[in-house]
Structure formats: structure tokens, C-alpha cells
Amino acid sequence: MPGKSCSNIFGLSLMRKSGETKAFFYDVLFRGPLFISVLFLSTAFLKFANKEAGCTEKGHDIVGDQTEEEADEAEIDCSGKVAFGIRPSSVLTTLNAVAGLLLAVLLPIFGAIIDHTSYRKQCVLYFGALFWLCNVLQIFTTSATWALMVLIQGVFSSSAYTIHQTALFAYAPEILDDLDKELGPMNAAVRVWELVTMLSFMIGVTIFSAVLGLGDDVVGKSAVSQTVASLVSMYPFVVVARNLGDRPRLKEIETGENVLTAGFRKPFKTIQSLRGSHSEVLKFLRALLFFESANGSIIFASTTLITQQLQIADPSPILIAILVVTVLGAALVPFVHRRFGVKTGMCIAVGMNVLGSLVVILFVNSPETKGGVWIVGLLYGLGLGATYPMQRTLYMLIIPAGQETEMMGLLQFASIVFAWAPGLVFTTLNEHMNDLRLAMFAVLGFHSVGLLLLL
Secondary structure, three states, X not given: OHHHHHHXXXXXXHHOOOHHXXXXXXXXXXXXXXXXXXXXXXXXXXHHHHHHOXXXXXXXXXXXXXXXXXXXXXXXXXXXXXXXXXXXXXXHHHHHHHHHHHHHHHHHHHHHHHHHOOOHHHHHHHHHHHHHHHHHHHHHOOOOOHHHHHHXXXXXXXXXXXXXXXXXXXXXHHOOOOHHHHHHHHHHHHHHHHHHHHHHHHHHHHHHHHHXXXXXXXXXXXXXXXXXXHHHOHHHHHHHHHHOOOOOOOOOOOOOOOHHXXXXXXXXXXXHHHOOXXXXXXXXXXXXXXXXXXXXXXXXXXXXXXXXXXXXXXXXXXXXXXHHHHHHHHHOHHHHHHHHOHHHHHHHHHHHHHHHHHHHHHOOOOHHHHHHHHXXXXXXXXXXXXXXXXXXXXXHHHXXXXXXXXXXXXXXXXXXXXXXXXXXXXXXXXXXXXXXXXXXXXXXXXXXXXXXHHO
């Protein structure tokens, strides 16, 4: 029946199961708008970076007495540098690299706090509040404050978001009665909620901006986006705070260790315990290191490419279309599982992302070929939409029984430990070659290695 099918897709029965499952789903309504608002914010960052480097908003050098219009017609790539000593087109991917590197250091520490102390709920709430506060501050992004806002995004906002999410996900194995039957559907349903929330937010901000007559004013749209996100996320956060329960420490710290040393040693101890009898788990995690880090870099890399190389002033319609397809990709996961199996379906999803980057590099790399961005969006959308629920479902099928909480912590660690690498490679290629098309080899390379390790 259509109603029952819709209920299954959105996991309504699971959401109503208890107060804590309700909090798990409502957290999506909290973090979704705050997370996706960075797309509007990043276009404002690029505009201010180009202006500080002495270039046009579209990223072209202004030679002599040229006007911006004349410089854009000449299409000489911006050679100026911003305060950080990098090209404007490297700002977003450098931000991605710095945030990833910081998280690779912080996550083991906070993972240990979540496991070895009773502060799990506090980590969810305090870092959620910090994530929200960063978005409030970014409402005031201007030509005078944009560099500070980039630092807030890279150092505080990204870290707070990931620590908040890690602490919340530690509840997942404990709030369900039957992990084998319920965890997979819950992961898929949460992903659909997340994507629908982000899509609705993007459409709402675009419509509201049009009503305000903002047109191509990316700074105005950024302010609207951050304001709306800060407002609509408040009530869901209250629901999370009221329904999420306290938890005792999962385990004691071993003699001679402290939270800091336990945090860094735990992933390696877990990896050692998997050698031999559970080698398929290690094989999957090796693949995850690469394809998940590439997934995390797509947003900033593609936003830079769309605005700077394809010369599309407002990327929001394209990003909305990608989110629509991403929802479709997540909704197709049960069908792909039945038709091809979980592992083959995972390979198909990562393969979609590989194909998307190939199309960019070979065909969609100039204003004349920008129409092809819709094909790239279709491929990326299907791939990204399916990857998240598939990877967690596959992982839960191969990990040792009875170690779900420990294994989910290892999965989160593997998802973030390499997150800095694609952004760093992208920035390095762009700084030396000044060609965003070639810089996309960073995303392609990491997805390709991940796919090969999955096979």
C-alpha cells in the first residue's frame, strides 16, 4: 500500500518507537539546515576571496584600467592571492583540508570521552549548540569579516558538527531492539530525512531570496540562509535535548591509560583484533578511507568548479537538482539491495561518483560546456544518495556480533581520518597548475582507489 510504503521509506514506525529514536530522527531536522547552509556561505567566501585578490567576482584578472566586465570577457584566470597566500579558487578546498586534519586529531579524543565517560549526552548537546552558534555568527559575513568566518567554519563549525554527530550515533545500537532488522532501515530512513530536510531548506531559501529580490546577490543569500537555518533548527534541538537520555560510561579506562592515550590507542587495538578472522572488515575500512574522504570533498570542489570555471554565478538551482537526485538515490537503496546485493550495490554507488568526476574532467570544464553539469549532478546525486545507507548496512553485515558500538566508533574514525587529503591534493594541483579541471583528479583519484579496494 502507498501509505505503508511511504511510512517505511521515512521510518515513521521507528521514529515513534521511543523518545530516544524520536531524538535520533529530529536531530536530522536540527543539523540538516545548518549543514547545507554552507553551500550559500561558500559562494560568498569565493566572492570575497576574488575581490581581496584584486580579481573579478568570477575569478578573472583585471589588467590595467579594465572594468570587471572587460576582464570577464578576456577570461584571464585570477593570479592574485588572498591573505592565506593561496589562490581564491583554493579557499574552499583548503578549508576542507584544514577541517579534516583537525578532526583526525580531535575525533579519537572525543571518541574516548564518549566511550569512557558519562558525558555522551553532553557531547551531543554542547557541540550541537556550538555548531548552531557558529552559524549565527556567520550571518554577519562581510568583506571585513569573511576571513574570520572561514576560520570559524574550518576550526569550530566543522569540528562541532562531527563531534555532535559522533556522540549521537553512539546511541544507535542501544535504542533499537533488533539491530539486524532495524538498524539498516533506520540508517536508510535517517538518510532520506536528512536529504529531504536539506532539499526543502535549499528550495525555501531560494524562494525567499527571490521574494526579497536578491537575484545574484550571493552575500545576501548567504545571510538569508544562515538566518533561516539558525531559526528553523532551534525547535528540533529542543526535542533532541528533552528526549535523549544520559548514558553511563561504556567501559573503564585500562590501568596506566588516560582518556587521551585511550583515544589514540583504541582504533589500533580494534584493528589488531580484526586481523585474521575478520579481514573483510579491514578490507572495507581501507576502501572507506578513500571513497568517504572523496565524498566529503565533493561539495567544496564542485562549488568552486561551478562558480569559477563554469562561470555559473548562482549554483543553487544546480545544487537543488543534485539534492533531488540524491533523495532518489537513497530511496532506491532497498531495490538495489534486492536486485544486486549489498556489496555490488555499494560498488555501483561509488562507481557513479567516479563516472561523475570523469565527465567533469573530460567534457564539462568550461563555460561553453556548462550544460553538461546536469549530467554530472545526476551521477553525483545517485552515487552520494546511495553510498551512506549502503556503507552502513554492508558494514553491519560483516562486523563481529556483540561489538556493534565499538565497530561503529571505528567506522566513524575511518570516515574522518583521511578527510583532509583530497582537499589538500586539490589545492596543491590548483596552486601549481591553476586549472580546476585538473584539480578534480584529486576527487577522481580517491574515489577510484576506494572502488578498486571494494572489488
